Structure formats: C-alpha cells, structure tokens
Amino acid sequence: MIQKDKTYNLATFFCLYIAQTIPMSFFSTVIPVMMRQENFSLSAIGLLQLIKLPWILKFLWSPMIDRHALTTGDYKRWIFSSELIYAALIFGVAFLDFHTDFYTIVALIIISFIASATQDIATDALAVLSFSRKDKSLANSMQSMGSFGGSMIGGGVLLLLFKQIGWNNLLPCLALFVIVALLPLLFNKGIKIQPKQPDERAKKADVFYFFTQRKIWKQIGFLFLYYSGLIGTLAMLKPYLVDLGYSMKEIGVMSGVAGTSIGFLASFTGGIIVRRIGRFQARILFALFVLVATLYFLGLSYATPTTVLLYGGIFLLWGSYGMATIVVYTTAMDCVRPGREGTDFTIQTVITHLSGMLMAILSGKIADHTGYHGLFFFESSIALTSLIYILIVFRKDKEMV
Template identity: 55%
Template sequence: MRQKNSTLYRAEALTLGTFFCLYVAQSIPSSFLSTALQVMMREQQFSLSSIGLLQLVKLPWILKFLWAPLVDRHCLTVRDYKRCIIVSEVIYAGLLCAIGLLQVSSDIYLILGLIILALIASGTQDIATDSLAALSYGGRDKSLVNTMQSSGSFAGTLVGSGLLLVVLHRYGWQVVLLCLALFVLLALVPLGLERQIIFEKKDPKRRAGIGDFALFFSRKGIWRQVLFLLLFYSGLMAILPMLRPWLVDQGFDMGSIGILSGLLGTGTAFVSSLASGFVVRRIGIYRARKYFATLILVATLYFLILTQVEVSTLLVSIGVMLLWAAYGSATVVVYVSSMETLRAGREGTDFTVQIVITHLCGMGMAILGGVVADHTGYSGLFALAVLLAHISLFYIHLVFKNEK
C-alpha cells in the first residue's frame, strides 16, 4: 500500500510539474519582452509616446475570451488539448525566433506586430491549458493545479523581468530570443511524455458556441462571482501600479527599486502562491476567501500607516513583502473560485472570461489610483485601498456565508 501511494504521489507531482512548465513557458518570454523593450527603446532615444505603444501587446490577453469558445468547441479529448497546446507553442517559438532576427532600432513596429501575434499564440495555449487543468482536477485538488498556475506565472516574471535583463546585457538580443524560443519548445517535453492526464471525453452535444462568452453573464447567481472578482483585487490593484513611483518619492534609486519590487516582491509572491494552494486545499475556498481578504486589508493598512511614520528600508521591505504575499495568495483564491463556476463543455471560455475581468479591474484601478494619488497624495491613495479592502471583506462575509 505504501508503495502504491508513493507511485500515486509521484505521478501527481509529475502532472503538476507539467502544468508548471506550461505556465512558466507563457510568462518568461512575455515578461522579458515587455520589460526589455522598454529599456532598449529608451536607451535608443525612442519617444515616450512610441514606448507607450508597448501597451498594445496586452491586447491579446485581454481579448482572448473572443476565441476561447473556439478552443472549447474543437478540443474534446486529452489528445485534442495536447495538439492545441503544442501547435500554439511551436508557433509562439517560431515568432520569437523571427523577433530575435530583427533590430529594435530599425524594425520596432514590425517587432510589435510579431509580439502581438506571438501573444495570440501564447494566449491560445493558456486557454487550452486552463481548460485541461480544470477538466483534469476536481474538488479540493483544483487548488494544487491553480498553485502551479500562479507560482509559474510569478516564477516566469521573476526570471523574465530580472535575470534575463542581465543575460541580455551580456549576450545580446538575438541570443536571448533564440534561447527563449528553445525554452518554449523544451517546456513541451513533459506534456508530450505525460500519460497521467485523463478525463472523460466531452459531450459533443454540449460544444461551445462562438458567442458563449457573453452567455456566461446570463447564468443564475453568476453575478455574485463577478462582483467578487471586481472587488477582491481592488485594494491591491490601487497600490501595486503606484509602488515604484512611491519608492522613487521615498528616495530609493533604480537599483534598490529593482531589488525591492522586482526580486523581493515577485519572489515573495512566488513563495506565497506556492504555499497558498495547499492552504486553500486544506481549509476550503470560503475560509480562504475570508482569510486572504483579511491579509489584503492588513497590507493596505500597513501602507496607510507608513504615511504617518518615518520610513526606513526595513519598514519598506516589510511592506513590499506583505503586499506581494497578499497578491500571490489572492491570485490562487481567484483561480480556484473561478474554476468552481465553469460550465461543462465551456471550461476554457468561462475561466478566461473571469480572468479577463480581473485584468480589466486591475487596469481600471491603476488609472483610478493614479488620479487619486495625483490629487490627494499617497495617503489618499492608501486610504482608498483600505476602503476597498474593507468592502471586499464585508462582501465575502455577506454573500458567501452559506458556503461555510
């Protein structure tokens, strides 16, 4: 019996590792491209308006709900999902190779176009991977695969926006892009070897339609989940986009900000998301919502208190770790709760719609936070974040109390 259990644990670990590789393969290239291009364009004296065009590369990940029903419609078996993921990643790797052959100084608009195409391919892989994960894991085990999703994303960001910038400086644009393309292909190896991912074939009569992303909002009781997605992150999203400007105004230089926000912050989020999946599995999604909403409230209150005291590097470091720990943990809760509201045959569509809602909320809060900070200062911004965190916690207590 012990040997049988050991074999099962090993098989589950390998399957989770497969999903981790797929999520890291999405995150590293995209985070590297968005960060490296900003630096390289500014070094080559591009205008700030031209650099602002980099925001267009986010469009595929915001609009991917439009083609998510197509993935759900045509992927009915494990083999279908594997084929979709592999084809998408091969296209992604090919486009990364093409981008690496171009020069930022002379081909920037062509590079931006190819990046958008590359992220469409990566977004398609993400839809298929999320759907496959939802079909492969049920009940409390959802938190485990969602941990791989969250921690894989943070690990990719840590490498892509940190370590690879150092490699870029030493080896150059072309070498790094070709290595990224190779890494994307290598990340497919565990999926190709994976034999433990199984689920019953989807019913062909329940295949997704083109407009199914809109029908998601017509379901009975779904709006309580939509409001949860809009509120849960809001306090954090008011602060996170303004964190680097706030650090600048506290007297920290670029190198220190990179260490605090890039390495310490993202590293903390990676660790917290990794641990939170096991916590959610143990205590359940209701208590996890409540506990991590409380953690968000504590993090926002901490930053409000910082506006009333003399700031030191230690106090700032604690605040950064607290903020990113709350973000990493909250991400797992959002993913798990989103997976609990999926319709049969429309898993990828429903999950994608919900994650896009959080992205749009984050963008809106970033804009609102900037306006509030500009007119009332950081104390006003942090007070707004505390208020939003309070509302979120109250909403969870009020609306989800029957899930205890």
C-alpha cells in the same frame, strides 16, 4: 502511484505556465527600455501596453478551442501547435534589427502573444478537467507560481543577461526554452479527462450566455473587488519608493526580486491553505491579509519608513497578492460550465485583468490629487469593502473542501 502521478501533473502544468510568462515578461520589460534609449516619446512607450491586448481579447476565440477540443489529445495538440508557433516567432524576432525593423518586431510579438494566449486557454481548460475539486487549488498554485516565477526571470534575470549577450543571442535561447517546457506534457501519459458529450460543445454565443447564469454575478463582483485593494498599491509602489529616495537598482531588488519571490512562495502556500480550509474560509483569510497590507502602507505614509519597514510592507503586499490569486483562480474553476471550461475560465481572468487595469489608472489619479495618504486610505477602504462583500454574499458557501 497516484501521488506520484499528481506531482508529475502539477509539474507539467507549472512548466506550461512559466513558458507563457517568461517571454512575455521579458518583452514587456526590455522593449520600453530599448525604446527610451532610442529616444521614443513616453506616449509611444505607453502605447506599447497594447501588445498585451491579445490576453485581454482571448475570450473571443476561447469558444473555438472548447468546441474543437474534446479529448486530452485534442487539448495537447492545441497546446503544442500554439506553443511551437510562439517559439518560432520569438526565434524569428532574434534575426531582426531593433533600429530598422522595429514595427515588424512589434507585429511579430503581438502575433506571438496571440499564440501564447491560445496556449493559455487550452492549458487552463485542461487543468480544470484534469484535477478534482479538492486538488484544483494546487493546480492554481502552479499557475500563479509560473506567473510570478516567469515575471521574476523574464523581467529580472533575462534583463541582466540581455545586457551581457544582446538581443540576437538571447532570443534563440528563449525560443528553445519555450520548446523544452513542452517536454513534460509530451511524455506525460497520466493526464486524463472524460471525453465531452456532443451536446456540451461550445458556441460563440457562450461568451454572452456566461453572464446569464443566475448565480454568476456574485462571483463577478468578487472578481472585481478582490484584487482592487492591492492593485493600486502595487501600481504606485515603485513611484512611492522613488519619492522616498531609492534608486532604480534598489527598487528592482526590493520589489522585482524580493517581492516577486515572496509572491511565488505565497502562491504555493495559498494552494495548500485553500485545500485544507476550503474556499469560503480562504476568501476571508486572504481578504484579511489584503486589508492588513493596505493598512500597513497607510501607516507608512504618515512616517519616514526605514528600509526594514518597507521590506515588511513589500512582503505583506506581494504575499497577500500571491495567496489572493489562488482563491480567485480556484473559485473561477468552480464556476465553469461543462464543455465551456476554457471560455468561462478565460472570461473570469479577463475580468480580473480589466478591473486591475482600471484600478491602476484610478490609483494614479487619486495619488496625484490626494497624495499617498489618500491613495492608501482608498485602497484600505476597497479592501474592507471586499471583505464585507465576501462575508455577506458568500455566507451560505461555507464548504470545507
């Protein structure tokens, strides 16, 4: 019975995470395409990345959720209300015309992303409180699988459907899916947490107090470094494939479908591995995978790779990324303070987003000046630095669970 409840809880969180990602991935993919078709400038299309700003700034209102969510029912109310607002805004956008209501559409999408980010804060906090230390990696697998699966569906499958049935017909279905994804949580009575104590209620200043913890900076260094060896390579993967002569359709299949699918499967595998061998060993193992992936692309840059070799590199890249997300999320859950679960977890995920954004920008500049050889050498160096950092800084954390 306990195993059955755990499986149901994991499935519930998977539904919540994929419900966040699919609409966001769809909008982030389809709107730039539509803007280009309407002859918007590339600069204007680049500014569209600002619609994701709520997911960077969500730490600002995370203490409010921690403060007012004391029981399982409180967290469910936050999740239901924010997700219903998310669905309602998506449904409302369906009735607007992209040509005449463009700025209204963008404004509504930004507001919908605020609602989605709020749902994410409450969902993350509930996940932290609902699972034991041993099972947190499995919960993080659901989070990562929801992210990869949502990206694949929202940026791939729905893009194809969009071309067939159009904006006004697809978005109501998307809104309905967001609501349907709430049903497992509605009927799940097995998610239980210990009510918070009055002295554990969060304050606005807790965002800053997070950084005053004595041992938190080694985790912050880890968060900045761990993805960095991958993000630059991932950011330049599509331009690299274009320069090798592959079409957009071929690139979509190679990276968007095949690569993301591997990331999805690796996320599930990574959760099991972390549960079996512990955080410290998993940090090292996945850092080695990241290093191998970057070295593989460094080797490819000195040859004219075949499609098979490229698929091998893409699988390595996305597979190591999928596993790396698990150890990042799991260790982030370990570093939350009582009563500030949503705040502390959100701050750590924002750190990874910011470091990824900076690395993506830096990788483009490095590739411009040194070519792909220089970029992949730089990424390999960062991956090696990350591995050495883990071996030195976390050498005392050799727990097995």
